[in-house]
Amino acid sequence: MHFIDSTEVFVKSGDGGNGMVSFKTASNKPKLGADGGDGGPGGNVVFVGFGQLNTLSHVRYKHRFIAENGVRGGSNGKTGAHGADAEIVVPLGTEVYNAKTGEKICDILGDGERFVVAKGGQRGLGNLRFLSSTHQAPVEFTEGKPGVEIDLRLELKLLADVGLAGLPNAGKSTLLSVLSSAKPKIADYPFTTLVPNLGVVELRERGEFNLQSFVMADVPGLIEGASEGRGLGHSFLRHLERTKVIAYVIDALPIDGEKPEATLELLRRELENYDTKLSSRTAVVILNKIDIAMDEADQALIQSSKELIESAGYRVFLVSAMNREGLVDLKEQLFDLVQEEKKIWNEMMATKIPQHRGLLPAELAGIDFSGLKNFSESFKLPQIHAVQ
Ligand SMILES: Nc1nc2c(ncn2[C@@H]2O[C@H](COP(=O)(O)OP(=O)(O)OP(=O)(O)O)[C@@H](O)[C@H]2O)c(=O)[nH]1
Numbered sequence: 001m002h003f004i005d006s007t008e009v010f011v012k013s014g015d016g017g018n019g020m021v022s023f024k025t026a027s028n029k030p031k032l033g034a035d036g037g038d039g040g041p042g043g044n045v046v047f048v049g050f051g052q053l054n055t056l057s058h059v060r061y062k063h064r065f066i067a068e069n070g071v072r073g074g075s076n077g078k079t080g081a082h083g084a085d086a087e088i089v090v091p092l093g094t095e096v097y098n099a100k101t102g103e104k105i106c107d108i109l110g111d112g113e114r115f116v117v118a119k120g121g122q123r124g125l126g127n128l129r130f131l132s133s134t135h136q137a138p139v140e141f142t143e144g145k146p147g148v149e150i151d152l153r154l155e156l157k158l159l160a161d162v163g164l165a166g167l168p169n170a171g172k173s174t175l176l177s178v179l180s181s182a183k184p185k186i187a188d189y190p191f192t193t194l195v196p197n198l199g200v201v202e203l204r205e206r207g208e209f210n211l212q213s214f215v216m217a218d219v220p221g222l223i224e225g226a227s228e229g230r231g232l233g234h235s236f237l238r239h240l241e242r243t244k245v246i247a248y249v250i251d252a253l254p255i256d257g258e259k260p261e262a263t264l265e266l267l268r269r270e271l272e273n274y275d276t277k278l279s280s281r282t283a284v285v286i287l288n289k290i291d292i293a294m295d296e297a298d299q300a301l302i303q304s305s306k307e308l309i310e311s312a313g314y315r316v317f318l319v320s321a322m323n324r325e326g327l328v329d330l331k332e333q334l335f336d337l338v339q340e341e342k343k344i345w346n347e348m349m350a351t352k353i354p355q356h357r358g359l360l361p362a363e364l365a366g367i368d369f370s371g372l373k374n375f376s377e378s379f380k381l382p383q384i385h386a387v388q
């Protein structure tokens, strides 16, 4: 399963500034000596990884990234200013290709990682550089080199941050549909979901850029014995392998006498049988369908399951996906958990990223996000197409 968000952009690095031809002057001596300075180098086009982003929509929206040209050299030996870089801020996991040749240029993996995709043109030299004892009044200079133009294709393979695991019919797809703009099939029979669905869950209420979001995957229902191939088997469990947080979705009230705590144990065992790493992943429990509770006895039953599961060390959320109850708290806490897990992941990645690229989190603070800010007002969800 690959869920791909992709877009094309045009980039151009800045031209180098020309060297200056200039002479010191005095009123009676027009050419005292060469003093033309060098031009400034053109700005680079730089990709910057930013862990808070999950889509390429803002890049699609802007579409052309052009760095500034270097400034021409001045008189008095003054060097022209550097052209400013153009920065393309992208989510982690973005792959960058040359759109014409298909050649892969880089992938951006680290938070704050910077990769120069088009280097600015070299500076031109001023006539001061050509001054020598035998060549007192040089008129030579060089032009700045032009910048580079490239059409790039960006691809983001969306990885789920949160994976929903639960029995068939627990309401996983319903949850995904109310938390994101994904439209998975929902029905009151088991095994409605046959392939995993992904959705981007946005926290509109939070953050300056309104861009805080995470990716959630709804996977097909699990049953006892799934890890040995029963039901739909376990092939789709591999989609949970790279999620940062697993959210067990369980009916809040017992079904056929099976209490939520027993269901949780069943699900946990299935994940463990598939891969012990999965069952030890950070996990929370979502007790869904609380709207079904008819009376105080039902409420008490839910409460006691919640406490039991909490005492086993899980964070528990009481929600009704259908009535959209308890969802704000759920998505905010999931977001925070994902951030914590990403931080740990990024620290691990920092040691793995090739040195020449460098990780410069300090520079991240200096990034100009004004483009993103404007864009966030018209934030559109990515077109996500599933490629089987
Ligand atoms: N009463 C109530 N019903 C719900 C709630 N959430 C989901 N349902 C219903 O439960 C049934 C199953 O929902 P799905 O979202 O398809 O469940 P699923 O976990 O994705 O099921 P599979 O894809 O088969 O694994 C549907 O009839 C939903 O309308 C809820 O909060 N309350």
Ligand SMILES: [Mg+2]
Pocket (backbone or CB within 6 Å): 172, 173, 174, 185, 186, 192, 193, 218, 219, 220, 221
């Ligand atoms: Mg489903």
